């Protein structure tokens with residue numbers, strides 16, 4: 001990038017950063033800072049993004065989301081556009097592919113010249129888990145004993161890893177519609193973390209959620225997974241799934257909770273189902289970071305209704321681009 005980029009030799013060269021290289025460069029603490037800064041910038045008026053365009057492919061009902069954004073920041077500033085798809089049949093193919101696949105275009109903010117095409121699937125996964133972690137940091141300033149993860153897919157797995165990195169829960173519970181998948185993930189995560197019983201599979205959703213301090217819902221179904229009567233006072237929920245009706249939490253949970261969002265434009269476009277319940281969003285996570293709004297009472301149940309933002313992807317693309325250039329020059 002021409003702003004704050006020491007690699008002037010590379011300024012006019014189009015760079016492709018593939019999945020393998022992105023994975024090598026990703027780092028949890030740097031990802032957290034980039035996402036926190038993008039959320040703060042949204043509240044401070046330094047981030048620009050409209051609601052994303054959603055193109056539905058006829059017959060298959062697969063989606064392509066187009067997510068352009070501009071972030072004005074000396075370290076994470078970027079102009080970019082993510083193309084991200086939602087192809088529900090991908091995981092069921094003979095050779096399984098992710099449900100969510102993404103690529104990010106990074107442009108020079110001064111000239112609009114295309115600087116890089118960056119594989120965006122892992123960036124999407126990491127920044128989504130980091131966004132939940134930022135929300136948890138600002139909404140749940142309490143003990144973190146038990147984490148409950150609903151859904152053992154890509155997002156369930158990455159949230160388990162990220163939350164252990166940032167918060168060090170004493171028990172991480174995993175529930176999945178097919179219990180064998182939760183079992184398999186728990187075994188894998190225990191092996192990767194060199195632990196025996198830190199990650200525990202639960203067969204019943206209720207048992208998984210009861211007494212949990214923090215809950216993550218990350219499935220692709222539209223069925224209700226979490227009932228209000230199971231949720232502990234003061235618990236925090238990161239509702240990650242983007243389903244047309246957002247049914248992972250029952251209506252009573254939304255009505256009983258203080259609900260926060262990542263950005264108003266996205267919420268107005270995609271969260272009408274929750275608004276129709278009579279729920280007023282308390283504000284953006286960035287408003288908590290800037291201090292524009294106060295944190296909730298400590299016994300309130302809180303929900304971060306995550307949608308995902310273009311400017312998070314811009315900040316991440318800039319981070320990965322700069323790391324790529326500085327370590328390959």
Ligand SMILES: NC(=O)c1ccc[n+]([C@@H]2O[C@H](COP(=O)([O-])OP(=O)(O)OC[C@H]3O[C@@H](n4cnc5c(N)ncnc54)[C@H](O)[C@@H]3O)[C@@H](O)[C@H]2O)c1
Nearest residue numbers: 099128152153154155177218219220221241242306307308
């Ligand atoms: N908020 C964001 O920024 C963001 C970013 C990326 C993905 N997402 C969302 O995260 C969700 C999960 O994505 P993923 O990549 O982990 O998908 P995945 O295919 O890897 O995992 C999906 C999981 O959902 C479960 N599932 C499917 N149907 C179900 C049903 N009816 N009831 C209960 N469980 C069911 C599957 O068993 C699986 O464990 C999606 O809704 C996606 O839109 C959100």
Ligand SMILES: O=C(O)[C@@H]1CCCCN1
Nearest residue numbers: 065084124242307308309
């Ligand atoms: O913000 C994202 O990248 C994803 C795109 C797919 C739908 C859910 N949110």
